[in-house]
Amino acid sequence: MSLTGASHTTVSAxxxxxxxxxxxxxxxxxxRTERIRLALRAVAKSPRPPRPSRLPITVPLLLRLRRRLRREPLPATDRRAAWAAVTLGFFGALRGSEYLAPGTARYSRRRTCLRKHVTLKTDSLTLHLPASKTDQTGxxxxxxxxRLEGPACPLRAMRAYLASTSHLPGHVPLFVLESGSYATIPWLNGVFRRYLPSPAGRFSTHSLRIGFATAAxxxxxxxxxxxASGRWQGSSHVRYIQGPRRDVWHACLAVNATSGR
Known part of the structure; x- marks a missing residue:
């Protein structure tokens, strides 16, 4: 396992x-043998290859992605699903595993976020997360x-997506594509690779969570x-705050100004 770059913590887990x-x-x-103890010690001391940079997705990048999605010849359901998943993941500071299905054709009714877990009101969206990384008790x-002003509103995005898939029952995963497949982390990562390319590194579902911490x-x-917003424990959120704070702050203020573009 150490040959794959797994850390001492991962191997121990x-x-x-x-x-x-x-x-x-x-x-x-x-x-609990001496051989395993020595192996764990060696893993702890072994140099690990540096992780690729995990870039934050900020509000201007959200709007750029929205423009790309609107121009591309995607099925309407997939376009709405992608935008709803992106805005929900960003403003909810969600981990991909908390609201996306574990597989394109499989899910757990006990741990997967389903359509019935979303409640829409006039001025708010409530999402129930049945399970998460830090929720050990279930x-x-x-x-x-x-509800937010401007185009990057998770409430409006979710309302549009749910309306276009109103024929689906409440006990299926929250995001279902035109093909009938469930939206997964690899699927959303693929959306970022195709419609939000970056020479500095790759965006992923975790970039939404990093972006929220940075913008907040x-x-x-x-x-x-x-x-509290990201359900972080201790000070673990601090390592996600990236970029010049002044620039990101102005980017957040620019949401309404760019809403018509």
């Missing part, structure tokens, strides 16, 4: 999972977003507000 499986099955666990969480900090939001 996999070993912990194997240990739990053995205990659950009533089988003896032989993973209680879920509710994310409420306000630039707008003067407190650490507690950013932490």
């Amino acid at each position: 996999h070993l912990a999972g194997l240990r739990h499986w053995h205990i659950a099955k009533g089988q003896p666990w032989h993973g 209680r879920g969480a509710d994310i409420t977003l306000p 900090a630039a707008a003067g939001a407190t650490d507690n507000t950013i932490r």
